[in-house]
Amino acid sequence: MAWLESITQIEEFEDAEFDAALVAEMEQASSASVSRMVRFSTPTFKEYETSELQSCGKNSFPAFSITAGGCALMCDHCEAKILEPMLPAIRPQMLDQKVRQLIETEGLQGFLLSGGSDKRNEIRYSRYYPVVEKLKRDFPHLRIAIHTALTDQAGAREMASAGVDVAMLDIIGAEQTIREVYHLNRPVDDFEATLEALCSTSMQISPHIVIGLHYGRILGEANALDILTRHFTHALVLVVIMPFYAKPGTFVTPGTRDVGRIFLEARHRLPDRQVLLGCARPPGMHKRVTDAYAVMAGLDGIAFPADGAVAVADTIGRPFHQAHACCSIKLGDSIASLARSSCAA
Numbered sequence: 001m002a003w004l005e006s007i008t009q010i011e012e013f014e015d016a017e018f019d020a021a022l023v024a025e026m027e028q029a030s031s032a033s034v035s036r037m038v039r040f041s042t043p044t045f046k047e048y049e050t051s052e053l054q055s056c057g058k059n060s061f062p063a064f065s066i067t068a069g070g071c072a073l074m075c076d077h078c079e080a081k082i083l084e085p086m087l088p089a090i091r092p093q094m095l096d097q098k099v100r101q102l103i104e105t106e107g108l109q110g111f112l113l114s115g116g117s118d119k120r121n122e123i124r125y126s127r128y129y130p131v132v133e134k135l136k137r138d139f140p141h142l143r144i145a146i147h148t149a150l151t152d153q154a155g156a157r158e159m160a161s162a163g164v165d166v167a168m169l170d171i172i173g174a175e176q177t178i179r180e181v182y183h184l185n186r187p188v189d190d191f192e193a194t195l196e197a198l199c200s201t202s203m204q205i206s207p208h209i210v211i212g213l214h215y216g217r218i219l220g221e222a223n224a225l226d227i228l229t230r231h232f233t234h235a236l237v238l239v240v241i242m243p244f245y246a247k248p249g250t251f252v253t254p255g256t257r258d259v260g261r262i263f264l265e266a267r268h269r270l271p272d273r274q275v276l277l278g279c280a281r282p283p284g285m286h287k288r289v290t291d292a293y294a295v296m297a298g299l300d301g302i303a304f305p306a307d308g309a310v311a312v313a314d315t316i317g318r319p320f321h322q323a324h325a326c327c328s329i330k331l332g333d334s335i336a337s338l339a340r341s342s343c344a345a
């Protein structure tokens with residue numbers, strides 16, 4: 001039975017609309033990807049349960065914001081809302097205390113360090129590094145991820161020598177998007193230069209592409225993929241813009257077909273890399289269809305998968321497992337995924 005016919009028989013897709021040509025293309029291209037393991041990740045930032053999977057219920061991989069809810073950039077797609085659910089750590093000691101407490105009470109295994117950025121899309125983490133270094137010394141098992149924002153060679157080296165394991169940043173492929181959505185006057189080259197600086201360290205680099213970042217339209221995604229092909233990174237995390245968090249009335253929701261097409265393109269262009277679908281994407285049926293496309297396109301991991309994703313993997317014969325972590329972080333032997341959405345920072 002062809003994939004389209006099989007997946008539309010799954011109960012969760014009763015009212016779903018799939019693009020027949022795209023599904024056929026995914027099926028045709030599947031010989032290289034159908035045997036790849038897909039990880040359904042349930043990071044512990046939020047409560048999660050579907051009829052197919054459950055979260056571990058522990059705060060084992062929280063996100064901290066060093067600016068609490070503050071951000072000087074106030075990008076149109078976020079307006080600092082991504083920071084709201086993060087644990088505030090506006091002083092290094094706050095991070096130190098909270099991490100030690102969570103190790104005792106919740107079996108914390110790692111954390112994501114994030115924050116709002118300044119007007120140049122940079123984040124001043126330096127005063128936190130002594131704490132990060134000490135935490136790593138006292139608890140070598142901790143896996144630490146960071147939203148780097150834009151940085152240079154010296155900044156990248158500082159992160160790595162503090163003991164950060166995974167560095168994440170959004171790669172933006174269109175200057176117009178940087179200018180209009182981010183209110184930032186810096187070229188695409190600065191994003192590539194940051195990526196290059198990060199790649200010269202020992203950290204795992206986990207760049208993100210936000211699909212639909214240009215007010216819900218597809219604009220710089222192909223160029224962002226081009227940039228990624230020029231630098232070796234451990235993983236690529238794809239997320240989809242969520243108009244719900246954006247400046248009201250400015251964003252549309254990108255169509256699932258456009259999103260699925262970028263999944264396929266990313267898989268094709270980065271065959272040797274982990275290509276993952278991160279937490280952020282529009283909810284409801286949009287998410288179900290998006291996640292089904294992610295499984296069919298051969299992505300390696302999906303965070304908070306929608307109902308039906310496991311059934312699609314089963315139907316097309318992809319092996320899968322569940323992991324409780326974030327950000328392409330290795331926990332024990334398993335590489336878990338995925339990132340906390342689309343912070344530019």
Ligand code: SF4
Binds near residue numbers: 072074080083117
């Ligand atoms: S994406 Fe990052 S830099 Fe932009 S508003 Fe949100 S927190 Fe600030």
